[in-house]
Amino acid sequence: MSDLPKLPQYKCHKVVKAAKIWNIFEADHVLNLVWGDGLVGCHQPVTPEWMEKHKPEEGGYFVIYEDGYTSYSPAEAFEAGHSRYAGEDVSAVDRAANALRHGETVTEEMVELAYEEIMEEPLAEIKIRRLLNDHKVNPANDQLDVMVLDDPGHGEACHKYAVGHHNILPVEINFQNGPISEDGNGVNGLTHEVLLAIVADRLRGFQSGEYACKANACALTHIEEAMHWLQQRTLERMRRGVEGTHKV
Numbered sequence: 001m002s003d004l005p006k007l008p009q010y011k012c013h014k015v016v017k018a019a020k021i022w023n024i025f026e027a028d029h030v031l032n033l034v035w036g037d038g039l040v041g042c043h044q045p046v047t048p049e050w051m052e053k054h055k056p057e058e059g060g061y062f063v064i065y066e067d068g069y070t071s072y073s074p075a076e077a078f079e080a081g082h083s084r085y086a087g088e089d090v091s092a093v094d095r096a097a098n099a100l101r102h103g104e105t106v107t108e109e110m111v112e113l114a115y116e117e118i119m120e121e122p123l124a125e126i127k128i129r130r131l132l133n134d135h136k137v138n139p140a141n142d143q144l145d146v147m148v149l150d151d152p153g154h155g156e157a158c159h160k161y162a163v164g165h166h167n168i169l170p171v172e173i174n175f176q177n178g179p180i181s182e183d184g185n186g187v188n189g190l191t192h193e194v195l196l197a198i199v200a201d202r203l204r205g206f207q208s209g210e211y212a213c214k215a216n217a218c219a220l221t222h223i224e225e226a227m228h229w230l231q232q233r234t235l236e237r238m239r240r241g242v243e244g245t246h247k248v
Contacts, residue, residue: 181244
């Protein structure tokens with residue numbers, strides 16, 4: 001293309017929305033996106049055709065243009081051609097993340113606004129039903145608040161929780177609400193087994209290093225036992241043909 005005449009130059013003025021691709025679940029065609037210095041993230045489903053066309057890679061960016069068109073950009077190209085937009089629509093999460101990155105004070109108002117943004121609900125309308133205290137056994141846990149955010153549902157169990165601290169952004173935990181095979185619920189939240197598997201993995205890690213101890217070993221044994229009995233319950237319900245339904 002060296003024989004082309006010198007063409008006029010143009011500068012792009014488009015404002016796009018974008019997030020870094022943390023990892024890719026190729027089998028399910030889902031991108032795990034993060035932003036706000038990794039403080040917030042979401043799963044973004046895409047079509048097999050989108051995956052084949054754009055061939056995204058971890059560390060690159062999922063980009064949404066003003067007309068709704070979505071694309072993929074490698075990290076080097078995106079970061080060389082884009083800078084963070086400092087307009088009025090900078091998210092509350094990003095403002096809090098920027099403050100943390102620069103060692104500035106994260107005010108209570110910043111945390112509240114970020115909380116509302118994450119929860120997609122005004123803070124005044126988020127009613128804390130109960131505070132849990134079972135975890136308060138050391139200085140770190142004493143400062144963490146575990147909040148129950150909904151009333152008991154079918155089976156008398158709650159589904160919506162949040163963990164927070166006065167100067168960090170809250171983490172919302174949503175459990176499966178309703179059976180996956182009835183009422184069109186599908187999989188809409190976490191399960192007990194998921195959280196137990198995470199804790200078990202951490203304890204196995206500790207047990208493989210210098211922090212191995214009897215207390216960790218006992219805790220891991222009981223967590224594995226808990227997972228066993230939850231699995232037995234599921235298998236028993238499957239045998240009776242009631243798994244995934246409201247039937248007892």
